[in-house]
Amino acid sequence: MKRLITKKDIIVVLAVLVVGVAGIILLDSAENGKTATIKLDGEVVETVLLTDENYEKNVNGVVICVENGEIIAKESTCADKVCVRSGKISKSGEGIICAPNRVSVEIDGENDDLPDALTG
Amino acid sequence: MNMGGEKVKIKKYILPVLAVILIISIFIFSLLSEKTKDVTVSDFAMGSPVNVTVYGEKNGDEHCNLAIKRIKFIDNSYLSHTVSSSAVYTLNEKKTLISDMWFADYLENCVELSKESDSFTLFSGEFKDLWKIENGGYVPTDDEIAKVLDSHKNASLSIDSNSISLNSGKLDLGALGKGTACDEAIKVLQKRNVSNALVTVGGTVGVIGSPDGVGSYSIGIRNPFGSQIEYFAILNVTDCFVSTSGDYEKYFECDGVRYSHIFDAKTARPVQSDITAVTVVADNGTLSDFLSTVIFIEGVEKGFEIADEFDAEILIVKKDKSVLVSEELNDKLTIRDNSFSVSVIE
Numbered sequence: 001m002k003r004l005i006t007k008k009d010i011i012v013v014l015a016v017l018v019v020g021v022a023g024i025i026l027l028d029s030a031e032n033g034k035t036a037t038i039k040l041d042g043e044v045v046e047t048v049l050l051t052d053e054n055y056e057k058n059v060n061g062v063v064i065c066v067e068n069g070e071i072i073a074k075e076s077t078c079a080d081k082v083c084v085r086s087g088k089i090s091k092s093g094e095g096i097i098c099a100p101n102r103v104s105v106e107i108d109g110e111n112d113d114l115p116d117a118l119t120g
Numbered sequence: 121m122n123m124g125g126e127k128v129k130i131k132k133y134i135l136p137v138l139a140v141i142l143i144i145s146i147f148i149f150s151l152l153s154e155k156t157k158d159v160t161v162s163d164f165a166m167g168s169p170v171n172v173t174v175y176g177e178k179n180g181d182e183h184c185n186l187a188i189k190r191i192k193f194i195d196n197s198y199l200s201h202t203v204s205s206s207a208v209y210t211l212n213e214k215k216t217l218i219s220d221m222w223f224a225d226y227l228e229n230c231v232e233l234s235k236e237s238d239s240f241t242l243f244s245g246e247f248k249d250l251w252k253i254e255n256g257g258y259v260p261t262d263d264e265i266a267k268v269l270d271s272h273k274n275a276s277l278s279i280d281s282n283s284i285s286l287n288s289g290k291l292d293l294g295a296l297g298k299g300t301a302c303d304e305a306i307k308v309l310q311k312r313n314v315s316n317a318l319v320t321v322g323g324t325v326g327v328i329g330s331p332d333g334v335g336s337y338s339i340g341i342r343n344p345f346g347s348q349i350e351y352f353a354i355l356n357v358t359d360c361f362v363s364t365s366g367d368y369e370k371y372f373e374c375d376g377v378r379y380s381h382i383f384d385a386k387t388a389r390p391v392q393s394d395i396t397a398v399t400v401v402a403d404n405g406t407l408s409d410f411l412s413t414v415i416f417i418e419g420v421e422k423g424f425e426i427a428d429e430f431d432a433e434i435l436i437v438k439k440d441k442s443v444l445v446s447e448e449l450n451d452k453l454t455i456r457d458n459s460f461s462v463s464v465i466e
Contacts (some may be wrong), residue, residue, distance in 0.1 A: 012136055042163035079256055080370060086348045094349050099322075102164040115354055117171070117318055117325045119399055120342025120364040 034090070035108045036071045038064060047108070050090060062103045071105055073098065158331070163188050166195045166298055168322030172305060175316035175331050183314050187305040191321060194304050198223050199297040201245065207284075208291050212245065216285045224279050230296060231277060233410050236426060239417045241385035243275035245290025251390065253381045257372025269388045294381075299363055299409025302326035306405075324363040326405050336452075343457060344368050344396040344437055352457035353435075355449070361405040365412035366397035366437075382416055391417050396439050398423065401449060402432040420444060424465055 034050045040060050048055050048066060055066040061077035070088035073096050083098035092109035159180030160173040170191055172184040200206040204213075207223050217223075234242050246268045252258040275289020293300075298321040305319040306326045316329030318337060327337045336358045340351030344366050355362065367380035371390075379390040398416045402408035411432050415423035420436055424446065427434040433449035443462045445453060450464045 006132070008132070016139075039162065042161065079254065082348055089349065097169045097348065099164060099168050104162065104169060115338040115340035115351065116173075116331055117320050117327075117337065118323070118340045118342055118349070118351055119325050119355075119362045120323045120344070120351070120366055120369075120397060 034069075034092070036089075037106050037108055039104045039106075041102050042104075050107075059101075059103050061101045062098045064103075064105060071096070071107070073105065076101060159184055161185055161188055163192075165192045166199070166301055166321060168298060169320075170301075170322075171318075171320045172309075173318045173331075174309065174314050175318075175329070176333065177314055177316075183309055183312055183317070186312070187308045187317075187319060190304050190308045191301045194301050195297075198226070199293050199300065201292055201294070208293060211284065211286045212290050215287075216283055219279070219281055219283050224281070224284060226300070227277060227279055227284065229406070230293065230410075231279075233296075233407070237414050237418055239384045239386050240295075240414045241272065241275070241383070242277075242293065242295075243272055243289035243291055244294075244383045244385070245292040246271060247383045247388050248292060248381065249290070250388070251379065253370060253372070253379075257374065257379060259374050259379070265388050272385065272388065295365075295413040296406050296410045298322045298324040299361060299405030299407070302361055302405035302409075321405075323366075323369070324361065324405055324409050326361045327357060328359055330358050341399050341435065342366070342397070345441070352455065352460050353443075354454045354456060355399075355401070356452050356454070357401060360401050360403060361408040362399065362401050363405065363408040363412040364397055364399040365416045367391075367416075368396065382413060384417055393419055394438050394440070395419065395436055397437040399435040399437075400427070400432050401434070401452075402430065408432065 036048050036050060038045045038048060038059055045059055050066055050069050050071060052066050057064050062073050062083060063075040065072055065074045067088065070090040072088045073083040073086065076083050076098055078098055078100035080100065083096050086096045089096055089107055092107050093114040095104060095106040097104045158173060158175045160171060161184035162169065162171045164170060170188060172187045174180040174183045177183060196203050196206060198207045201208050203209060207217055210217050230242055234240055250260050250264060250268050272289055274287060276287045278285040278287060301321045302319050302324050306328060309317045316331060316333065319326045325339055330336055336356040339355045339357060339362050341353045341355060342364065343350040343352040365382060367378060367382065370381035371378050382391050384391050395416055398412045400408045400411040402411060407430060411426065411430060415426055415434060418426065423434065423436060427446060433446045435449055436444045441460050443460050444465050445462060447464055447466050455462055
């Protein structure tokens with residue numbers, strides 16, 4: 001007798017399910033696991049998870065820390081301290097820049113709400 | 121019977137085969153579209169962050185990198201006051217320089233612009249050194265100020281086809297340099313037939329075309345009372361250059377007084393006024409950068425006159441959070457922070 005559902009059908013359905021569920025989990029974790037990219041001279045130094053509460057690193061004179069899911073330039077050897085005054089950032093597209101030390105930190109991800117550029 | 125079995129087999133495979141074809145075509149599509157994606161390259165030059173974004177072009181990386189290379193070349197070869205190989209540095213140290221076509225033309229343009237205001241100077245180098253603007257700040261004595269004012273009186277340039285000479289004074293093109301770098305980067309992109317691009321050098325922005333082929337660019341104007349990343353208004357613009365001069369960029373405070381990096385050439389002192397920032401939209405970056413500084417120095421009334429003369433659109437933020445905007449610019453302006461009150465100047 002011809003079976004309506006064969007072993008192969010089950011395998012195909014399972015494979016689709018596994019791929020789908022894995023995709024959803026991946027997307028979901030990307031959503032929760034927000035990251036920041038730290039650059040020196042425009043080159044990526046490190047990508048940091050904003051959940052990594054122990055993170056603290058001195059990048060070319062700028063001390064970058066994660067605190068309560070936000071990232072901050074705690075100290076800097078630069079004269080103007082513009083980076084330190086920027087405070088904590090956590091929204092996609094936000095950034096901290098230390099021009100004298102050529103260090104930048106940017107929260108990853110697209111945010112349509114942010115303008116294309118800033119003047120000032 | 122056999123034939124029937126074959127048919128069932130074929131039917132059974134139709135769905136998976138279709139699925140595989142779909143997945144492969146999605147892959148191919150995404151690979152193809154990746155070739156014309158938007159590319160941003162970031163770097164540092166002229167003491168500021170630099171970004172170049174090219175929208176929807178093949179070889180976006182190459183376009184961006186060449187634009188950044190041009191900015192660095194302009195900085196290192198001509199405008200930097202810290203790189204010892206630059207023309208400005210050489211002029212300040214050796215007082216003379218073998219003429220270079222680009223630089224001679226550029227300096228002549230700068231000198232012409234600077235005639236616009238007695239309070240604006242291309243020779244603010246000595247003022248900045250005296251006030252230690254880049255070294256934590258220092259309030260000089262009246263005697264010290266009188267001395268640099270005296271030296272500044274004779275500051276001038278001699279430009280001919282053979283050589284460029286500096287007759288006393290210290291050249292500092294910081295008020296125009298970032299705009300010039302923007303101009304040059306946009307020129308590189310246009311020569312390469314890039315139609316949609318955005319260049320930022322510090323607070324100066326240059327845009328051509330549009331980010332999606334139809335709309336305009338949104339440029340946030342920094343909140344002078346907030347952090348580096350806060351903006352209080354958005355300008356929707358295309359094919360133009362936008363610059364802002366503010367007393368919050370580089371400054372120091374002493375006894376409750378804020379001393380900014382913008383000097384009045386008549387007094388050799390940082391400008392003290394009721395203005396905190398000036399944003400200018402013009403058709404080239406050198407001009408927008410220059411005008412933002414001059415208007416900051418000259419104040420509201422004279423500022424709007426100067427803007428008119430150069431066909432530029434301006435927005436002035438005063439310390440009491442009132443905003444004065446020229447009529448044409450108001451059409452492109454969206455206020456995001458309602459604690460600022462806007463008046464349109466006709």
